[in-house]
Amino acid sequence: MITILGKTIINFIKNISGVIKLLVDILYWLIIGPFKGKAAQRQGIFNQMIFTGLRSMPIVFFVTIFTGVVLAMQSAYQLQKMGAVLYVASLVAVSLCRELGPVLTALVVAGRVGSAFAAELGTMKVSEQIEALETMAINPVRFLAVPRFIALFFMLPCLTILGNLSGMVGGYLVGVYSLNINPDLYIQTTFKYLEIKDIYTGITKSFVFAVIIALIGCFEGLNTKGGAEGVGRATTRSVVISFILIILADCIITSIFYFSKL
Amino acid sequence: MNITEEKKDGITICNISGEININTSPQLRKSFESFVEANTAKIVVDFSQVSYIDSSGLATFIELLQRLKKVGGTFRICSMSQKVKNIFEVTKLHKLFEIFDSREAALNNFL
Amino acid sequence: MIKKDSKDEPIISLKNVSKYFHGNKIIDNVSFDILHGETFVIMGCSGSGKSTLLRLMTGILKPEEGSIFVKGKDISKIRGEELDEVRKTFGMLFQYSALLDSLTVEDNVSLPLKEHTRLAQEIIDIIIKMKLSLVGLRGYEKHYPSQISGGMRKRVGLARAIALDPNIVFYDEPTSGLDPVVGGVIDKLIKELSEKLLITSVVITHDMQSVFNIADRVAMVHKGRIIDVTTPDELRSSQNPYIQQFINGRPLGPIDFFKEDIGIGEIFGL
Numbered sequence: 001m002i003t004i005l006g007k008t009i010i011n012f013i014k015n016i017s018g019v020i021k022l023l024v025d026i027l028y029w030l031i032i033g034p035f036k037g038k039a040a041q042r043q044g045i046f047n048q049m050i051f052t053g054l055r056s057m058p059i060v061f062f063v064t065i066f067t068g069v070v071l072a073m074q075s076a077y078q079l080q081k082m083g084a085v086l087y088v089a090s091l092v093a094v095s096l097c098r099e100l101g102p103v104l105t106a107l108v109v110a111g112r113v114g115s116a117f118a119a120e121l122g123t124m125k126v127s128e129q130i131e132a133l134e135t136m137a138i139n140p141v142r143f144l145a146v147p148r149f150i151a152l153f154f155m156l157p158c159l160t161i162l163g164n165l166s167g168m169v170g171g172y173l174v175g176v177y178s179l180n181i182n183p184d185l186y187i188q189t190t191f192k193y194l195e196i197k198d199i200y201t202g203i204t205k206s207f208v209f210a211v212i213i214a215l216i217g218c219f220e221g222l223n224t225k226g227g228a229e230g231v232g233r234a235t236t237r238s239v240v241i242s243f244i245l246i247i248l249a250d251c252i253i254t255s256i257f258y259f260s261k262l
Numbered sequence: 263m264n265i266t267e268e269k270k271d272g273i274t275i276c277n278i279s280g281e282i283n284i285n286t287s288p289q290l291r292k293s294f295e296s297f298v299e300a301n302t303a304k305i306v307v308d309f310s311q312v313s314y315i316d317s318s319g320l321a322t323f324i325e326l327l328q329r330l331k332k333v334g335g336t337f338r339i340c341s342m343s344q345k346v347k348n349i350f351e352v353t354k355l356h357k358l359f360e361i362f363d364s365r366e367a368a369l370n371n372f373l
Numbered sequence: 374m375i376k377k378d379s380k381d382e383p384i385i386s387l388k389n390v391s392k393y394f395h396g397n398k399i400i401d402n403v404s405f406d407i408l409h410g411e412t413f414v415i416m417g418c419s420g421s422g423k424s425t426l427l428r429l430m431t432g433i434l435k436p437e438e439g440s441i442f443v444k445g446k447d448i449s450k451i452r453g454e455e456l457d458e459v460r461k462t463f464g465m466l467f468q469y470s471a472l473l474d475s476l477t478v479e480d481n482v483s484l485p486l487k488e489h490t491r492l493a494q495e496i497i498d499i500i501i502k503m504k505l506s507l508v509g510l511r512g513y514e515k516h517y518p519s520q521i522s523g524g525m526r527k528r529v530g531l532a533r534a535i536a537l538d539p540n541i542v543f544y545d546e547p548t549s550g551l552d553p554v555v556g557g558v559i560d561k562l563i564k565e566l567s568e569k570l571l572i573t574s575v576v577i578t579h580d581m582q583s584v585f586n587i588a589d590r591v592a593m594v595h596k597g598r599i600i601d602v603t604t605p606d607e608l609r610s611s612q613n614p615y616i617q618q619f620i621n622g623r624p625l626g627p628i629d630f631f632k633e634d635i636g637i638g639e640i641f642g643l
Binding site for chain 2: 496504
């Protein structure tokens with residue numbers, strides 16, 4: 001029992017140091033690489049941006065718009081008792097931009113993109129493709145992880161903005177067509193209580209989430225062992241670990257903002 | 263690698279010495295570019311001082327051949343060492359180029 | 374690049390190399406030299422450690438003891454850019470080709486050229502065509518690895534391995550999983566490359582046909598040890614019981630695949 005516990009702890013520490021090493025490697029190639037004439041391929045970054053950004057738009061859109069609808073109905077149910085139905089608009093806007101937009105988008109992207117990173121790199125690892133890159137003197141981190149990292153780092157905040165907007169559209173639909181709030185008034189109330197800091201706290205979070213998803217996905221992929229089963233395990237692990245870390249990071253960042261009165 | 267050129271009866275003779283490899287072939291390509299632009303339709307390359315040629319060098323010659331074909335030019339290689347000849351043979355490129363044993367033979371056959 | 378070094382000078386030299394995996398000695402005090410321009414075959418059963426030997430020579434694995442000199446540099450001690458500089462001068466053909474699935478045939482072959490040279494795109498395109506026609510593959514440039522057969526993938530892998538005109542090429546089971554005809558074609562390519570371009574070839578195989586076709590010298594590996602280094606002709610007449618068993622494919626002999634001393638009863642705990 002104690003040996004199992006000990007092994008788990010050792011593995012845990014190994015993984016953490018592995019993830020940190022990967023982050024240092026990525027930053028090295030990101031910052032030092034271009035000066036050595038070894039910048040990441042533009043084509044690779046572009047392809048990854050299409051995959052992580054453009055192709056994630058439908059799922060982000062649907063998830064957040066329905067969340068907006070649910071959020072509006074749920075808050076209307078409470079606010080009706082106080083005769084403050086109008087404030088549905090600002091409640092939806094603020095809670096989406098500060099919290100639900102970034103977190104939901106990150107979770108969706110972790111499931112779609114992070115798992116794909118792990119599966120793709122994992123398959124490359126078990127089929128000797130990573131080793132082939134190394135023997136060709138091509139650094140796998142620079143060639144595979146850096147483009148994915150850059151693409152996700154810029155695309156996740158964009159997707160978060162899309163998520164915020166489509167969530168507000170969901171709230172608007174409920175507010176105007178079900179709660180019979182005047183459309184102009186709804187839009188007015190939305191922006192009256194939405195401050196610029198609500199938006200940037202949300203975007204700040206999404207940058208952190210992007211780092212988490214890309215790092216965990218690439219780490220699990222590059223450290224895959226043991227054939228097809230290993231690839232499956234890496235994929236699952238990448239999603240589970242990203243989910244936990246995203247919620248944990250959200251909790252930490254929110255409390256920083258809360259206690260520092262930002 | 264060194265390139266020197268001389269003109270003789272409207273034929274450009276190009277003497278190359280040293281190794282034609284990944285580092286030197288871009289220089290070779292550049293000097294060929296000026297030949298094609300100058301409409302030098304007849305080119306003979308003397309290989310007697312070439313110690314080695316790699317794929318990028320071969321590719322540079324193939325490109326030159328393609329370009330000269332468009333403008334109706336002729337391109338000949340002469341005086342290859344056996345070692346360099348082997349490289350042409352294993353890539354089956356000796357069938358593509360007009361290869362002569364000596365410089366005189368290469369120059370004589372021009373019409 | 375072909376150097377004028379004497380043929381007798383070793384290009385790869387292993388000195389007292391040992392490698393452990395999880396406490397087990399996989400490579401046991403191995404020493405041998407590979408000479409300039411020769412085709413050196415390492416043969417042995419599955420699990421004998423021959424693939425590990427190859428990975429030690431390419432610097433993917435590091436030995437616990439001993440040193441491995443490739444072109445004068447101890448590949449077991451260097452890392453990073455210094456290691457990459459050595460790696461640029463050798464190519465490797467992988468057992469399952471290890472082509473990048475996300476790239477087309479031509480992009481796979483051009484990858485090392487694009488990464489390591491500043492050649493113009495037109496020149497790279499011509500080099501790709503040359504390399505692909507050298508391995509007898511035309512008209513498949515735009516195909517993805519998943520769309521072509523195993524034999525074709527091997528040939529694309531070979532084209533990629535020789536893209537940068539290496540002077541050493543490592544082959545990991547080049548003929549395994551291929552039909553005899555395609556296997557023969559690959560053998561002929563290996564022989565041609567090493568004879569005409571003076572490429573040093575290091576081949577790992579257990580295909581005896583291939584050993585007799587291509588080898589200049591053969592090393593027999595068993596349980597992480599070199600049993601013998603010899604020529605193919607001497608191989609046939611060798612009195613060594615390990616070699617005799619291996620080349621004739623006998624199930625019984627000193628290579629104890631079936632452990633005679635473990636009775637059937639022991640397996641079932643009776």
